[in-house]
Amino acid sequence: MKSVFCILAVLLLPLGTFAQSASAGDDGKNAVRASAMDASLFYQLLLGELNVQDGDPGAGYSLLLDAARKTNDPDLYQRAVTVAVQSRAGEAALQAVRAWMQAQPESREAKRTTLQLMLALNRLSDVGALLASELAATPLRDRAGIIAAIPRGFMRVTDKKMAARVVEQALADHLNRKETGAAAWVAIGRMRAMAGETAGALDAARKAVGIDAGDEDAALLALELMAPGQPLAEPLVRSVLEKNPTPEVRMAYARVLLDAQRPADALHQLELLTKERPAYAPAWLTLGLLQLQENRLEPAQMSLGRYLEVTPNPTSDAQQRAQTEAFLGLSQIAEKRKNFALAEKWLERIENPGDRIIITTRRAQLLARQGRMEQARELIQAWPAATPADERTRLMAEVQLLRENGKLVEAYELLGAAIQRKPEDHELLYDQALVAEKMGNFEAMERLLRALVAAKPDYHHAYNALGYSFADRNIRLAEARQLINKALEFAPDDPMIRDSLGWVEFRSGNTSEALKILQSAYKARPDPDIAAHLGEVLWVSGQREQALTVWKEGLREGSESETLTETLRRFQVNP
Known part of the structure; x- marks a missing residue:
């Protein structure tokens, strides 16, 4: 009986709708809708919903669609469509929306539902006219907003090129209008970008800016297209910022510059933003963290402090996470100055319960920096672990603490004890092998990695680690290449494995091939370890200026990279 009561509750909404319609006016139409809900129709609707609930959506759909036709009620048409969609009956859903459109040709709700269904079913040939009709029925003041939302509706369409053409045709009448032109060109640009037509997308962004020189959506589109192959995208962003320096666009520009390994340019944009909008909190936080990364402690402290002033009482989860980042940054600054009490x-001051393990780990690091390792370990061990995932997090925090402070034997033993408890945890075996390598116990490292690939043959990190170790020690190079190529079979696009391959080629004397591989890997992921290898190959190839540039970039990304530090020491270089 419980399911019947639930169904009756569902039916109360249409009944309420009928009642409201009957009392809303005296034009006769509403009275017809209300009188249609007789006992027979009520039973038909109940039976239809029972069929749906009992696993026979086809029968339920038929009853619901018949009821919709009898009553001409949009809610029932919508329900019939929903039942068909949920049962993956695309043709039945189409039949329902066509019946709805035939019964109510002027209904915008019917048109919108039809449009959504056509998109879901990839029936793009029917979408253009519906989209144009929907826009024509939208008040002029609202059209730009509707147009801006169009690309989201096409994200799951498979034929993106055809979708781009359909949208372009549907927007033809809106391209040259002042009220809608910029939004229409941006929508077309986004559709072209989804279709892989980046040059056409950028051209659309330029046309949008031609209509509205300060259009921030066009600037955001151009930012998404910024790449070495699109040199005109960045000037377009700058031109919009000159006319309309919105904080969102400048902030997005700074982030793109950071992703492109241009920290100096990103700093400039963030400094401009903090001057233009001193109350815009995200700029102060990003600026402070970037200054900290550059080891500019005084300005970093000022920027992070300013962020906390601008956002004293965070309310959202995002603001609380950002505040945690600011506190951690300020703690790190104090630690770098050896002011451990201030750190x-x-x-x-971090209050978010979800950050407790981060706080505990940082406190343990502070204790270790002061030579109080036992207390540091006890602090981590005392962190309450409510789940197996928490226990693993606690374990790895202690292992990391030991590794970072040179306690490799203790880290190795701790991992060994954990493996005895959970021999199925392959990650622990891998981590123990890496610690063994740091200890210089290469025999143990090789034994552990070979045991790992025997237990899990698709664990590509193990093949790569062993192959790289051989290459780095300049031994068994043929076997090293074989192992690394095996890893690439599982992860052909992994930049770190490509780095290993480049390194073994360099060790084998294939300098030109190594350079090509390492340049590709570094472009995909500007990691400091890859920078160390690429810089060395450039250096020995006589391209010393390029080597210094790469090493300098690597230091910005990770000045604590042991590989990079050792490389610079060996070449006696301070880029």
Whole structure:
């Protein structure tokens, strides 16, 4: 009986709708709708919903669609469509929306539902006219907003090129109008970008800016297209910012510059933003963290402090996470200055319960920096672990603490004890092998990695780690290449494995091939370890200026990289 009561509750909404319609006016139409809900129709609707609930959606759909035709009620047409869609009966859903459109040809709700269904079913040939009709029925003041939302509706369409053409045709009448032109060209640009037509997308962004020189959506589109192959995208962004320096666009521009390994340019944009909009909190946070990364401690402290002033009482989860980042940054600044008491005070201000393990780990690091390793380990061990995932997090935090402070034997033993408890955890075996390598115990490392690939043959990290170790020690190079190529079979696009391959080629004397592989890997992922290898190959190839540039970029990404530090020491270089 419970399911019947639930169904009756569902039916109360249409009944309420009928009642409201009957009392809304006296034009006769509403009275017809209300009188249609007789006992027979009520039973038909109940039976239809029972069929749906009992696993026979086809029968339920038929009853619901028949009821919709009898009553001409849009809610029932919509329900019939929903039942068909949920049962993956695309043709039945189409039949329902066509019946709805035939019964109510002027209904915008019917048109919108039909449009959504056509998109879901990839029936693009029917979409253009519906989209144009929907836009024509939209008040002029609302059209730009509707147009801007169009690309989202096509994200799951498979034929993106045809979708781009359909949207372009549907927007033809809106391209040259002041009220809608910029939005229409941006929508076309996004459709072209989804279709892989980046040059056409950028051209559309330029046309949008031609209509509205300060259109921020056009600037955001151009930012998405910024790449070495699109040199005109960045000037377009700059031109919009000159006319309309919105914080969202400048902030997005700074992030794109950071992703492109241009920290100096990103800093400039963030500094401009903090001057233009001193109350815009995200700029202060990003600026402070970037300055900290550049080891500019004084300005970093000022920027992070300013962020906390601008956002004193965070309310959303995102603001609380950002505040945690600011406190952690300020704690790190104090730690770098060896003011451990102040570093601890900043940590004490973090209140988000979800950050407790981060706080505990940072406190443990502070204790270790002061030579209080036992207390540091006890602090982590005392962190309450409610789930197996928490226990693993706690374990890895302690292992990381030991590794970072040179306690490799203790880290190795800790991992070994954990493996005895959970021999099925392959990640622990891999981590123990890496610690063994750091200890210089290459025999143990090889034994552990070979045991790992025997237990899990598709664990490509193990093949790569062993092959790289051989290459780095300049031994068994043929076997190293074989192992690394095996890893690439599982992860052909992994930049770190490509780096290993480049390194073994360099060790084998194939300098030109190594350079090509390493340049590709570094472009895909500008990691400091890859920078170390690429810089060395460039250096020995006589391209010393390029090597210094790469090493300098690597230092910005990770000044604590052991590979990069050792490389610079060996070449006696301070880029």
